[in-house]
Amino acid sequence: MGRVDEPGIPALVSYSQPHTNAWSENIKSASGVVFVTPQYNWGYPAVLKNAIDHLYHEWRDKPVMIVTYGGHGGGRCAKQLRRVAVRLRMRIVPTSLALRLSDAIIREGAELNPDRDFRSFAPQVKRALSELSDQLEGNESVLARMRRKWKVALAVLS
Numbered sequence: 001m002g003r004v005d006e007p008g009i010p011a012l013v014s015y016s017q018p019h020t021n022a023w024s025e026n027i028k029s030a031s032g033v034v035f036v037t038p039q040y041n042w043g044y045p046a047v048l049k050n051a052i053d054h055l056y057h058e059w060r061d062k063p064v065m066i067v068t069y070g071g072h073g074g075g076r077c078a079k080q081l082r083r084v085a086v087r088l089r090m091r092i093v094p095t096s097l098a099l100r101l102s103d104a105i106i107r108e109g110a111e112l113n114p115d116r117d118f119r120s121f122a123p124q125v126k127r128a129l130s131e132l133s134d135q136l137e138g139n140e141s142v143l144a145r146m147r148r149k150w151k152v153a154l155a156v157l158s
């Protein structure tokens with residue numbers, strides 16, 4: 001996705017670009033979101049911020065899990081991303097994953113072997129996925145509650 005090329009502010013107006021509408025539908029139809037990003041100079045890359053800023057309402061109440069990777073795992077860029085997710089009123093999975101890559105992978109282009117290189121992260125991965133699953137169930141039960149309310153309202157009206 002290129003720079004934000006909408007003439008208006010996404011929070012206030014409807015979109016004019018087909019790619020923004022497609023992106024919007026994509027996020028609207030998702031039950032949750034997983035941001036996976038490298039850490040660059042303690043931050044996350046501009047393309048990710050740009051993709052986030054194309055939309056606004058779509059992010060609200062969406063469960064979000066944050067996965068970063070880099071030489072130091074990416075905790076600092078996860079912190080930035082969390083602040084943005086708070087602003088967008090997303091439901092943030094408490095455990096973020098910060099995957100530390102070896103020098104051999106980063107500097108020498110050695111091939112990543114998830115079984116070997118990510119084995120030590122398995123407990124955090126399990127915890128984060130279980131929290132994400134709780135958030136997704138939470139969302140569904142909110143919907144279920146709304147449906148029940150709606151039925152009650154219909155019963156009262158009829």
Ligand SMILES: Cc1cc2nc3c(=O)[nH]c(=O)nc-3n(C[C@H](O)[C@H](O)[C@H](O)COP(=O)(O)O)c2cc1C
Pocket residue numbers: 038039040041042043069070071072073074101106
């Ligand atoms: C411009 C640049 C800045 C980086 N800064 C950091 C950093 O601050 N902390 C870190 O842990 N890794 C840093 N790295 C390492 C990257 O996170 C790592 O190389 C990662 O694998 C790059 O992912 P990519 O190949 O998907 O771009 C940096 C890499 C680049 C290219």
